[in-house]
Amino acid sequence: xxxxxxxxxxxxxxxxxxxxxxxxxxxxxxxxxxxxxxxxxxxxxxxxxxxxxxxxxxxxxxxxxxxxxxxxxxxxxxxxxxxxxxxxxxxxxxxxxxxxxxxxxxxxxxxxxxxxxxxxxxxxxxxxxxxxxxxxxxxxxxxxxxxxxxxxxxxxxxxx
Numbered sequence: 001x002x003x004x005x006x007x008x009x010x011x012x013x014x015x016x017x018x019x020x021x022x023x024x025x026x027x028x029x030x031x032x033x034x035x036x037x038x039x040x041x042x043x044x045x046x047x048x049x050x051x052x053x054x055x056x057x058x059x060x061x062x063x064x065x066x067x068x069x070x071x072x073x074x075x076x077x078x079x080x081x082x083x084x085x086x087x088x089x090x091x092x093x094x095x096x097x098x099x100x101x102x103x104x105x106x107x108x109x110x111x112x113x114x115x116x117x118x119x120x121x122x123x124x125x126x127x128x129x130x131x132x133x134x135x136x137x138x139x140x141x142x143x144x145x146x147x148x149x150x151x152x153x154x155x156x157x158x159x160x
Contacts, residue, residue, distance in 0.1 A: 020131065020140050020142040021139075021140055022095070027160070029073075031157070032158040033069075048081050048082070051106040073144070073146065074100050075091055087148040088145070089146040089158045090145055091146070094115035096136050102115065102118075113143065128142070128145055146160055
């Protein structure tokens with residue numbers, strides 16, 4: 001009986017120490033309207049391994065119809081698809097570097113986001129931007145997540 005109690009206490013201790021800090025990136029407005037089916041078909045993500053960057057200040061994607069009401073977070077938005085086909089959105093800014101111009105890139109061979117400055121890797125298709133290696137893993141810094149909300153017209157809207 002004492003053995004089981006010590007195992008349970010150890011499990012709780014491990015779980016409480018494994019919290020990932022995904023709040024290092026400053027809170028910044030996010031609103032990308034891909035709510036109609038045509039926008040979603042053109043600019044959305046539909047299969048695992050597909051990704052899209054949205055960076056309003058750099059007009060990425062170049063032909064996206066940005067408006068005054070479009071906001072792309074602190075460093076831009078990474079839009080990917082999870083293993084079940086649902087869209088996921090993250091801030092592109094690396095939480096280790098905490099600057100809008102040091103961004104992660106999506107590695108299609110590993111389905112991970114990678115910061116080429118600090119070397120950190122993040123799982124963006126299965127574990128909500130959790131750190132896998134590098135300084136982000138050491139400090140437990142995860143990518144800031146945003147919501148992809150299903151729109152009535154068939155697409156999604158990306159919001160904070």
